[in-house]
Amino acid sequence: MKCRVCRGEAFVKLPAHNAAFCPEHFDAFFLRQVARAIKKYRMLPPGGRVVVALSGGKDSLVTALVLHRLGYQVEGLFVDLGILEGDFSPASRQACEEFCAAHGVPLRVYSLAAEFGRGIPDIARRYPRICALCGVTKRHVMNEYTLAVGADALATGHTLDDMAAALFANLLRWDLHYLAKGLPVLPAEEGFAKKIKPLALQAENEIRAFAALHEIRPVEAVCPYAAEAKFKRYKRVLNELEEKSPGLKRAFYEGYTQQAHRFKEETARPPLVTCAVCGLPATNSPCTFCRIWRDAT
Ligand code: SF4
Ligand code: ZN
Numbered sequence: 001m002k003c004r005v006c007r008g009e010a011f012v013k014l015p016a017h018n019a020a021f022c023p024e025h026f027d028a029f030f031l032r033q034v035a036r037a038i039k040k041y042r043m044l045p046p047g048g049r050v051v052v053a054l055s056g057g058k059d060s061l062v063t064a065l066v067l068h069r070l071g072y073q074v075e076g077l078f079v080d081l082g083i084l085e086g087d088f089s090p091a092s093r094q095a096c097e098e099f100c101a102a103h104g105v106p107l108r109v110y111s112l113a114a115e116f117g118r119g120i121p122d123i124a125r126r127y128p129r130i131c132a133l134c135g136v137t138k139r140h141v142m143n144e145y146t147l148a149v150g151a152d153a154l155a156t157g158h159t160l161d162d163m164a165a166a167l168f169a170n171l172l173r174w175d176l177h178y179l180a181k182g183l184p185v186l187p188a189e190e191g192f193a194k195k196i197k198p199l200a201l202q203a204e205n206e207i208r209a210f211a212a213l214h215e216i217r218p219v220e221a222v223c224p225y226a227a228e229a230k231f232k233r234y235k236r237v238l239n240e241l242e243e244k245s246p247g248l249k250r251a252f253y254e255g256y257t258q259q260a261h262r263f264k265e266e267t268a269r270p271p272l273v274t275c276a277v278c279g280l281p282a283t284n285s286p287c288t289f290c291r292i293w294r295d296a297t
């Protein structure tokens with residue numbers, strides 16, 4: 001297997017692109033692909049300021065590294081959930097700290113314990129659907145932080161596999177609300193920072209190869225509350241199809257991005273009010289975040 005560019009020994013084979021690359025040319029190829037997606041979907045202005053939501057997993061760390069190398073002003077944000085079981089939060093935090101120190105990326109750690117004197121395990125005793133509340137918590141903190149520092153956008157590490165699997169699941173259910181929101185960019189609105197997914201067109205195998213190439217060491221600990229990964233069976237089906245038709249996943253998702261406006265017009269968003277505590281838009285006041293963490297009633 002030879003590199004498409006230099007004919008040297010290939011390090012990675014990418015059937016979806018009908019190509020193989022040596023380490024150097026794969027690196028250049030990967031950066032170019034992400035740069036193209038950022039431009040195509042108008043994610044960031046050149047040299048723009050971006051907060052990257054870091055979890056300690058490979059996808060978010062790769063997102064931060066690519067944006068940093070493409071010349072954006074990157075700041076990592078890690079939300080410490082205070083989950084000590086299985087060393088989950090401390091190990092995740094350490095993975096982020098080591099990555100940021102190695103690559104010269106500033107890191108902000110937002111600790112629930114430091115802010116509110118408790119973490120996710122304390123809340124889990126009271127609320128059975130802890131992942132939903134954990135999601136609300138992370139999204140709130142990240143949005144509020146991105147607005148507070150005045151960054152151009154908040155980036156998350158969602159991959160092509162995540163986006164295609166969610167699209168597949170939402171299409172099977174004809175869930176118009178989510179079908180309207182599956183784009184790699186959600187524009188800024190009053191009280192909402194712009195949200196971007198720079199790896200939305202990069203497949204898992206490409207991201208894994210890029211992480212290995214740059215010796216990114218993601219956290220290995222698994223959250224004790226994690227149920228079966230979301231959309232796992234949809235990913236499996238898409239991967240089986242991809243094996244027979246390389247490039248199918250990307251064509252499926254990219255095709256959707258051209259059609260997403262059709263769903264938008266069909267979707268009525270619930271009316272928003274302003275949370276009396278944090279001042280951000282929400283469906284109720286106080287918002288769920290302020291009710292849980294600030295004991296607002
Ligand atoms: Fe939070 Fe659930 Fe993810 Fe654990 S598995 S980090 S509780 S969303
Ligand atoms: Zn090469």
Ligand code: ZN
Pocket residue numbers: 275276277278279280286287288289290
């Ligand atoms: Zn609030």
